Amino acid sequence: MSLDRPSLRRHQPAVAPGEAAHAHLRFIRETMAKTGTFTAVPGWGGVAMGVSAGIAAAIAYQQTTVSSWLTVWTAEALVGLVIGGWATLDKARRHSVPLFSGQGRKFLLGLLPALLVGVALTLAIYGYEVGGTKEYFARQGSADATASYSLLPGVWLLLYGAGVTSAGVFSVRLVPLMGCLFMLTGALALLAPAAWGTAFMAAGFGGLHIVFGVLIAQRHGG
Amino acid sequence: MSKRTLRRAVRPAPSVPDFDPVVHQRVRLGILSALAAGGAMTFTDLKTVLELTDGNLSVHARKLEDAGYVSVKKSFDDRTPRTDYELTKKGSDALATYLDQMEALIQATRPA
Numbered sequence: 001m002s003l004d005r006p007s008l009r010r011h012q013p014a015v016a017p018g019e020a021a022h023a024h025l026r027f028i029r030e031t032m033a034k035t036g037t038f039t040a041v042p043g044w045g046g047v048a049m050g051v052s053a054g055i056a057a058a059i060a061y062q063q064t065t066v067s068s069w070l071t072v073w074t075a076e077a078l079v080g081l082v083i084g085g086w087a088t089l090d091k092a093r094r095h096s097v098p099l100f101s102g103q104g105r106k107f108l109l110g111l112l113p114a115l116l117v118g119v120a121l122t123l124a125i126y127g128y129e130v131g132g133t134k135e136y137f138a139r140q141g142s143a144d145a146t147a148s149y150s151l152l153p154g155v156w157l158l159l160y161g162a163g164v165t166s167a168g169v170f171s172v173r174l175v176p177l178m179g180c181l182f183m184l185t186g187a188l189a190l191l192a193p194a195a196w197g198t199a200f201m202a203a204g205f206g207g208l209h210i211v212f213g214v215l216i217a218q219r220h221g222g
Numbered sequence: 223m224s225k226r227t228l229r230r231a232v233r234p235a236p237s238v239p240d241f242d243p244v245v246h247q248r249v250r251l252g253i254l255s256a257l258a259a260g261g262a263m264t265f266t267d268l269k270t271v272l273e274l275t276d277g278n279l280s281v282h283a284r285k286l287e288d289a290g291y292v293s294v295k296k297s298f299d300d301r302t303p304r305t306d307y308e309l310t311k312k313g314s315d316a317l318a319t320y321l322d323q324m325e326a327l328i329q330a331t332r333p334a
Binding site for chain 2: 016017018021022024025027028031032033034035036
């Protein structure tokens with residue numbers, strides 16, 4: 001007798017039919033989760049992240065010191081993380097999509113390295129180039145310090161785009177497309193004058209999140 | 223015997239529907255589910271996802287192919303043989319019917 005034969009045959013009821021049916025549906029769901037796409041990327045959550053990034057850009061634009069500018073964007077990163085995490089959990093729960101197994105796990109693992117690199121770079125700038133008095137000073141001359149700070153918007157956009165693109169391999173097509181556009185925005189930010197950094201942040205973390213958030217929400221269930 | 227016990231005793235057992243024997247097998251159900259979610263998949267991808275041996279996957283994929291539930295395309299990828307599987311309309315309908323039967327069975331066995 002085959003051991004993998006489901007136990008729903010009339011003459012051999014090893015378990016109750018209802019329980020066996022539940023087990024079969026669970027098996028089908030798990031198999032599909034392993035092979036399908038991660039669909040719990042939150043559209044409306046992305047819109048909320050975009051709106052908060054737009055507000056952060058407006059506040060950051062008014063800052064006169066690098067320290068306060070960095071503080072605004074660090075706070076915005078935390079707000080975005082909370083919004084994104086909550087919205088993803090909520091969508092996964094509503095659509096019965098497993099978050100920490102199958103494609104959901106691959107999505108998170110694909111996103112994480114690039115985000116961690118972004119955190120490390122930011123800490124390096126914040127920890128070593130913003131002194132205890134909250135004044136911005138250079139370790140090796142003002143030219144180096146200014147250069148490293150002005151690179152941040154481009155680097156953040158590039159890293160976020162890289163993470164979203166690699167994670168998006170396991171999700172719907174709009175997600176890696178959004179990641180590519182983030183990388184393109186980041187590359188342009190690196191080439192553009194440093195003073196435009198905040199504008200590129202607003203266009204990327206604000207604009208792209210809102211546009212793709214609406215598209216994902218309309219096409220992929222919220 | 224109390225009334226409650228008597229009521230439980232006379233409740234008719236839920237009838238188990240006649241499942242499609244081609245679908246109603248764990249490996250073949252796994253293949254159909256994977257193809258339904260992931261679109262066309264190669265032999266190697268299916269083997270990895272379902273954690274099967276070459277022989278086991280071959281046997282069950284052949285049964286699905288014979289039933290017309292999956293289509294098979296063989297080709298060469300730089301001299302390496304490559305086999306692609308895809309769910310057919312018939313296979314998709316069979317899986318949908320199976321899922322409906324499972325749902326109905328769960329409904330029938332759910333306590334009132």
